[in-house]
Amino acid sequence: MMNPNVKQKIKHFLIGKNPSEGFIGRIVTYGLLIIIGFVYLYPLIKMFVYSIKDLEDLVNPTVDWIPTKLYLENYRTSWIVLNYGKTLMFSLLVTLVPAVLQTITTSLTGYALAKFKVKGRIIVFALILITYLVPSQIYMIPKFVLFDKFNILASAWAIILPATFGQGLSSAIFVLIFYQFFRMQPVALDESAEIDGANQFQIFYKIGVPLALPAYLTSFLFSFVWYWNETYISSLFLGENLYTLQLRLFNFQSQFNLATGLSQQAVNEAIKYSATILIILPVLVVYIIMQKWFVEGIDRTGVTGE
Amino acid sequence: MAKKPLKRAVRNNLVGWAFLSLWTIGFIAFMAYPLVLSLYYSLAKVTLSGEGILVDFVGFDNYRQIFSSAAGFSFLQSVRDFALEILFKVPVITVFAIIIAVLLNQKLKLRGLFRAIYFLPVIIASGPVINQLINQGAATIPLVEELGIIDLINNTFTEAIAVPLGNVFSELIVILWFSGVQILLFIAALQKIDRSTYEAAMIDGAGPWESFWKITMPALKSMVTVSIVFTIINLATFSENKAILHIKNNMFALETGFGFSSAVAWIYFLALAVILGIAMLAIKLFMKEKVRR
Numbered sequence: 001m002m003n004p005n006v007k008q009k010i011k012h013f014l015i016g017k018n019p020s021e022g023f024i025g026r027i028v029t030y031g032l033l034i035i036i037g038f039v040y041l042y043p044l045i046k047m048f049v050y051s052i053k054d055l056e057d058l059v060n061p062t063v064d065w066i067p068t069k070l071y072l073e074n075y076r077t078s079w080i081v082l083n084y085g086k087t088l089m090f091s092l093l094v095t096l097v098p099a100v101l102q103t104i105t106t107s108l109t110g111y112a113l114a115k116f117k118v119k120g121r122i123i124v125f126a127l128i129l130i131t132y133l134v135p136s137q138i139y140m141i142p143k144f145v146l147f148d149k150f151n152i153l154a155s156a157w158a159i160i161l162p163a164t165f166g167q168g169l170s171s172a173i174f175v176l177i178f179y180q181f182f183r184m185q186p187v188a189l190d191e192s193a194e195i196d197g198a199n200q201f202q203i204f205y206k207i208g209v210p211l212a213l214p215a216y217l218t219s220f221l222f223s224f225v226w227y228w229n230e231t232y233i234s235s236l237f238l239g240e241n242l243y244t245l246q247l248r249l250f251n252f253q254s255q256f257n258l259a260t261g262l263s264q265q266a267v268n269e270a271i272k273y274s275a276t277i278l279i280i281l282p283v284l285v286v287y288i289i290m291q292k293w294f295v296e297g298i299d300r301t302g303v304t305g306e
Numbered sequence: 307m308a309k310k311p312l313k314r315a316v317r318n319n320l321v322g323w324a325f326l327s328l329w330t331i332g333f334i335a336f337m338a339y340p341l342v343l344s345l346y347y348s349l350a351k352v353t354l355s356g357e358g359i360l361v362d363f364v365g366f367d368n369y370r371q372i373f374s375s376a377a378g379f380s381f382l383q384s385v386r387d388f389a390l391e392i393l394f395k396v397p398v399i400t401v402f403a404i405i406i407a408v409l410l411n412q413k414l415k416l417r418g419l420f421r422a423i424y425f426l427p428v429i430i431a432s433g434p435v436i437n438q439l440i441n442q443g444a445a446t447i448p449l450v451e452e453l454g455i456i457d458l459i460n461n462t463f464t465e466a467i468a469v470p471l472g473n474v475f476s477e478l479i480v481i482l483w484f485s486g487v488q489i490l491l492f493i494a495a496l497q498k499i500d501r502s503t504y505e506a507a508m509i510d511g512a513g514p515w516e517s518f519w520k521i522t523m524p525a526l527k528s529m530v531t532v533s534i535v536f537t538i539i540n541l542a543t544f545s546e547n548k549a550i551l552h553i554k555n556n557m558f559a560l561e562t563g564f565g566f567s568s569a570v571a572w573i574y575f576l577a578l579a580v581i582l583g584i585a586m587l588a589i590k591l592f593m594k595e596k597v598r599r
Contacts, residue, residue, distance in 0.1 A: 029409050106329075146335075
């Protein structure tokens with residue numbers, strides 16, 4: 001017979017005081033996280049492995065996860081087809097610039113809503129929410145006509161200008177983030193600065209902005225990523241002669257034909273995978289460097305609403 | 307005239323609107339004006355010509371066309387498919403995100419690494435990349451086909467339900483790719499719960515199941531709504547969404563054009579509003595029933 005004390009100990013070890021802290025709970029937790037995490041990593045790993053396979057490895061059924069050699073020719077082909085150097089520069093132009101400008105403008109808007117009891121504040125809030133809910137497709141067509149009139153169609157301005165005026169990608173979300181953040185800042189700081197003779201813009205610049213740095217970083221990073229991944233607006237406004245990397249990937253098959261003169265059938269999955277990797281790479285690098293800010297940013301900005 | 311200092315309230319207003327000025331200009335130029343114009347276009351036949359655009363007022367013709375022409379019919383069909391898709395996808399995404407958030411909120415080794423992995427989808431999930439994943443078969447679970455789940459679904463349900471439900475299973479992984487932001491939202495909400503609440507509940511004899519429904523879920527309540535709204539809008543405006551493609555393709559189609567396309571967009575907006583309304587109602591009812599008892 002088992003000593004009840006031992007039994008208790010085993011039970012404690014397996015299940016724990018709190019089920020999630022026991023051995024079984026741990027195994028289930030880690031098991032689930034690893035399995036599901038693998039689901040996310042699997043396509044990436046597969047893409048990477050295939051992208052370094054040559055034709056021989058691709059058709060050889062015995063070569064699955066470990067290619068026989070490191071074959072970088074696919075990357076060279078994709079590099080040429082994507083016109084990588086030039087397209088990357090343009091992609092960065094229509095990603096970085098709007099991300100920075102949108103962050104600045106939405107922070108000004110959020111600041112105004114949080115700190116000044118302006119008349120019509122409620123209306124502004126309602127309008128901001130509406131801008132988030134209305135599908136962009138509704139106003140895309142008139143915007144197209146409008147931009148055509150302004151002669152900014154088929155240029156980076158078509159992406160940059162709306163962002164400058166707080167009407168970029170998901171601007172509403174960023175306004176709300178900044179609103180929450182600035183609202184949490186103690187008013188006493190502003191007041192003491194005012195007594196010291198600072199005007200409202202100095203207070204914003206000297207006190208508001210430095211204290212809201214996490215919100216700025218989070219907003220900028222999300223803006224950056226969302227602009228990077230955006231294809232609908234850019235395919236419509238940039239026209240047929242300007243390409244972002246995403247758009248090149250979208251038209252990879254026909255681009256391949258144009259760039260290499262080979263038939264579209266010559267595009268094998270290894271080449272396509274390498275192109276996809278090349279496109280993910282810039283955001284991946286940014287993410288790895290600033291990972292902490294992405295994940296913790298949301299907590300710090302208090303989007304959850306107190 | 308002596309210059310009097312402005313009253314504090316007035317000054318506050320002025321400075322406030324100065325801060326708001328950029329947004330206000332943007333809203334009028336890039337939102338309000340296009341919206342009004344879009345409404346006008348939807349009531350007109352718009353043709354592009356060398357000299358510019360010709361707008362011919364035709365009343366509700368475009369809207370009538372949506373409900374009577376082939377182009378309109380195929381759009382309506384894609385909206386119906388989308389609504390059904392949402393019915394399956396939104397609960398899957400929400401439940402999945404809550405489970406992952408709860409798991410990630412525990413004291414874990416390598417928590418940072420896990421979080422980084424689970425946030426990956428947000429970083430790389432663009433239309434073309436996801437398309438690439440789907441096309442290359444990197445996004446399906448082979449098991450789903452091997453077990454014959456799709457066949458089972460096709461045999462059990464009518465086509466209207468079987469197709470979207472089958473899509474949910476065959477695209478299970480793609481669906482998971484849409485839940486990065488939601489996971490983050492839930493984690494943020496979970497971190498606001500004081501751990502001692504759980505301990506107190508445990509001392510009072512509550513099991514993990516009760517704790518989940520009585521402590522965790524009430525804390526996540528508002529976030530569930532936010533997350534569902536985000537999910538629906540995110541799915542609805544995803545650039546590979548069929549209804550969205552309709553709007554885009556009709557813009558430059560010869561027989562339909564901007565006018566028809568605008569009308570389609572407004573109908574889509576209405577449909578979306580209805581879907582969101584129903585979803586909010588459903589959440590409210592569900593929460594009343596399950597949480598806070």
